[in-house]
Amino acid sequence: MRSKIRLHLQRMVANLFEGSFSSYMNSTRGIELDELRQYQPGDEFRSIDWKATTRTGALHVRLKLVDKRTNIFFLVDRSESTKFGSTRFTKEKIQSSIISTLVQSATETGNLVSFISFTDKVENYIPPHAGQKEGVRLAGNMLSAKVKGRRTNINCAFKFLNGKRFAPSLVFVLSDFFAPFDYESSLKSLVRKHDVIPIIISDIREESLPKARGFVAVKDLETHGVKYLDLSQDLNANLQHIKLFNKLNLGYLTLKTDMTEELWVSALSDFFDKRIRRRSRIKR
Numbered sequence: 001m002r003s004k005i006r007l008h009l010q011r012m013v014a015n016l017f018e019g020s021f022s023s024y025m026n027s028t029r030g031i032e033l034d035e036l037r038q039y040q041p042g043d044e045f046r047s048i049d050w051k052a053t054t055r056t057g058a059l060h061v062r063l064k065l066v067d068k069r070t071n072i073f074f075l076v077d078r079s080e081s082t083k084f085g086s087t088r089f090t091k092e093k094i095q096s097s098i099i100s101t102l103v104q105s106a107t108e109t110g111n112l113v114s115f116i117s118f119t120d121k122v123e124n125y126i127p128p129h130a131g132q133k134e135g136v137r138l139a140g141n142m143l144s145a146k147v148k149g150r151r152t153n154i155n156c157a158f159k160f161l162n163g164k165r166f167a168p169s170l171v172f173v174l175s176d177f178f179a180p181f182d183y184e185s186s187l188k189s190l191v192r193k194h195d196v197i198p199i200i201i202s203d204i205r206e207e208s209l210p211k212a213r214g215f216v217a218v219k220d221l222e223t224h225g226v227k228y229l230d231l232s233q234d235l236n237a238n239l240q241h242i243k244l245f246n247k248l249n250l251g252y253l254t255l256k257t258d259m260t261e262e263l264w265v266s267a268l269s270d271f272f273d274k275r276i277r278r279r280s281r282i283k284r
Contacts, residue, residue: 077175079152087258091201107135118157119149152179158186198252
C-alpha cells in the first residue's frame with residue numbers, strides 16, 4: 001500500500017512538469033542534462049563532453065544542468081487543538097504518521113521536502129532538502145520542536161509560502177482547520193501557483209454532539225476558555241473551509257482519529273488514485 005502511495009506521488013510530481021496526470025513517471029527525478037550537442041564556434045572549452053566526443057568522434061558540449069526535482073511542502077498545524085483525540089489516536093499522532101509516510105515516498109524518488117509549522121504564527125521553516133534519511137530526520141525535528149503559540153492562524157502559513165519564490169510545487173496542508181476564516185485570498189494565490197492538497201484531521205467528538213436538548217460546556221484547548229454549545233446545533237452546517245475547497249475545486253482528504261494506520265493509509269492511497277483519474281479525465 002505504501003509503495004502505491006509512492007507511485008501516486010511520482011505521478012502527481014510528473015504533472016507539475018508535463019501538465020498531465022496521464023504521463024506516469026516511474027523513473028527517479030533528479031539533476032539531468034538539458035542538452036548535449038556538437039561543438040560550435042564560441043562554445044567554452046570547459047563545456048566539452050569528452051566521453052561523448054570519444055564515442056562519436058566529433059566534439060560535443062554539455063550546455064547546462066537542469067534540476068528537475070520537485071519541492072514538496074508540508075504546512076503543519078502545531079496548535080493545541082491537534083493534541084486532542086477522543087478515541088484511538090490524537091490528531092497530532094495522525095499528522096506525524098502521515099508526514100512520515102509521505103516524506104519517505106517523496107524523497108525516495110529524489111524530490112525535496114520542506115516544512116512550515118504554524119500555530120497563530122509561523123513557528124518553524126525548514127527549506128527544501130533532499131535525501132530520505134535527512135527528510136525523515138528534519139520532519140521529526142519539526143514535529144518535536146517546542147512551539148510558542150497555542151491558537152491557529154492558517155493565513156500566516158499561506159502568506160509565508162506565498163512570499164517565497166519557488167517553481168510550481170506540491171503543497172500538503174495538514175490541520176483540523178479550526179481557525180479564523182480569513183485565508184480565502186491567500187489560499188487563492190497559493191493555488192494559482194502550486195498544487196495544494198488539504199488534509200483535514202478530525203475527531204468524532206468535534207463533528208457531532210450528544211442527542212439531547214440544552215447546552216453543554218466545553219473547554220477550548222487553544223484558549224483554555226469555556227464555551228457553551230447548543231446540543232441542537234449541527235456542527236457541520238457552517239464548515240467554511242469545506243465550501244472554499246469546493247469553490248476552488250480543491251480535492252481534500254478527511255482522516256479521523258479513530259482510524260487504524262491501515263485504514264488511513266488505504267484512504268490516502270484511494271484519494272490519490274481518484275484524484276489522478278479525475279485530473280486525467282479533465283485533461284482529455
